[in-house]
Amino acid sequence: MSVDPQHEVWMAQALELAKTAAEHGEVPVGALLVRDGEVIGEGWNQPIGRHDPTAHAEVVALRDAAARVGNYRLGGSVLYVTIEPCTMCFGALMHARVGTLVYGAREPRAGVCGSQLSLPAQYFYNHRLEVIGGVMAQQSSAMLKSFFARKRR
Secondary structure (H helix, E strand, O other): OOOOHHHHHHHHHHHHHHHHHHHOOOOOOEEEEEEOOEEEEEEEOOHHHHOOOOOOHHHHHHHHHHHHHOOOOOOOOEEEEEEOOOHHHHHHHHHHOOOEEEEEEOOOOOOOEOOOOEHHHOOOOOOOOEEEOOOOHHHHHHHHHHHHHHHHO
16 A cells, blocks of 8 residues: 555655754654645644643644634545554544544554554444555654654663
8 A cells, every 4th residue: 555645745744743842851752733735723732831731732733723724624635644643642632523643653553543452443433534644654664763762862
């Protein structure tokens, strides 16, 4: 299966947001919400700086997009995030009615789109979310590994 080259363009921007997170001492995760070829929201991990356990990159990007478009429903949008979402972030994507999730690296401890759980495959949701994983996974993973290696020194 080949990856849409446009996915890599957007994921590269999400990786830049992840770098911003790392520069602020946050776990380097970046997220970008795109609809109709336009960025409508962006975010990077900020739970430490904001003193907010919900300030994951995905949630920050969803909040930014909802404020910009004036609606919490973000149908037809694509969320690009550098790591597989956790349960909280997946739930937020579903409530916002995001159309597609594109993520980079798998999250073996808490990922819910295939690593620990496969929430997108559950039948009880009234919304379906297309999931594409592994886009620029090596770059995302390398950034995380480098960040945590520096932390351990």
